[in-house]
Amino acid sequence: MTEIRHIVFDIGKVLIHYDPNLPYQRIIPDAAERADFFQRVCTHDWNIEQDRGRDWAEAEALLIAQFPEREAHIRAFRQHWAEMVPHAYDESVAVMTGLIADGHDVTMLTNFAADTFREARKMYPFLNTPRGVTVSGEIGLIKPDVAIYTRHATDFGLEPAHTVFIDDSYPNVEGARAAGWQAVHFTGADKLKADLRGLGISL
Numbered sequence: 001m002t003e004i005r006h007i008v009f010d011i012g013k014v015l016i017h018y019d020p021n022l023p024y025q026r027i028i029p030d031a032a033e034r035a036d037f038f039q040r041v042c043t044h045d046w047n048i049e050q051d052r053g054r055d056w057a058e059a060e061a062l063l064i065a066q067f068p069e070r071e072a073h074i075r076a077f078r079q080h081w082a083e084m085v086p087h088a089y090d091e092s093v094a095v096m097t098g099l100i101a102d103g104h105d106v107t108m109l110t111n112f113a114a115d116t117f118r119e120a121r122k123m124y125p126f127l128n129t130p131r132g133v134t135v136s137g138e139i140g141l142i143k144p145d146v147a148i149y150t151r152h153a154t155d156f157g158l159e160p161a162h163t164v165f166i167d168d169s170y171p172n173v174e175g176a177r178a179a180g181w182q183a184v185h186f187t188g189a190d191k192l193k194a195d196l197r198g199l200g201i202s203l
Contacts (some may be wrong), residue, residue: 004182004199006158009096009130010143010167011110014186016088016124020047023080027073041067042077050113053140081116082123091189093126095196098203100129108133109152109165111142111172132156143167144175153179164199166192 012018020038028034038044041063050059056078063074100106107130110117114137121127134152141148153160160180167173168186176183184195193203 001200002161002182004164004201005162006105006107006156006164007099007196007201008152008158008163008165008176008181009106009108010165010169010172010186011108011112011120011127012085013168014089014166015092015096015108015127016085016120018085020077020084022086023076023083024073027076027080037070037073041070042074047077048111048142050116051111051136052142053114053137056113056115078116082119085120085123088124088126089189092186092192095189095192095203097126097129099201102202104201105158106130107152107156107158109143109148110134111136113137143169143172144178146175146179149176149179149181153181164196164201 009015021034024034024037028037046059046063050056060074060078064071067074096106108127110133112120112135114135117135117137127133134148134155136142136148139151141151152158153163163181165173165176165181165183166186167176167183170185173183173185182199184192186192196203
């Protein structure tokens, strides 16, 4: 078994909850209309470009030009972003902070817009406890591009073969493996604990 010397956590849906539907249940009460809005207007592909580094003003202007009648709803995405991350996953956070307390090298690697991540750090101070973080929106790279894993490993002095990555997205897990890392697919804190123990990490 290859010794694990570095543990890297994703953030959204691993340490904190994320669901853009939460504020929009109030903003667009009709479920069918809301689903259509996310399918055609504020889509996943549109939002991921903010994670890649596009600023919100440009992102909003792009959609408002296409859907001028939806301007208020488009602007609401950023305005009410904090409601999309309403709570932490306490058990997962306890795993991470416990690993840090035990002396393990813990960092984070996340697809996140730069400005909303600054807000998240204020909302959830535990995000400041690992040794460091790579934020996609700050460097213009996103998972599962192998380049972002390579950048993280270089910036933080990680040995890829001795690094384990934890992410709720299976494509992101596969991206880490393609970069030479070990990786586990997060589905809950109990499975995470079992996966880490399986890699020889005591909890």
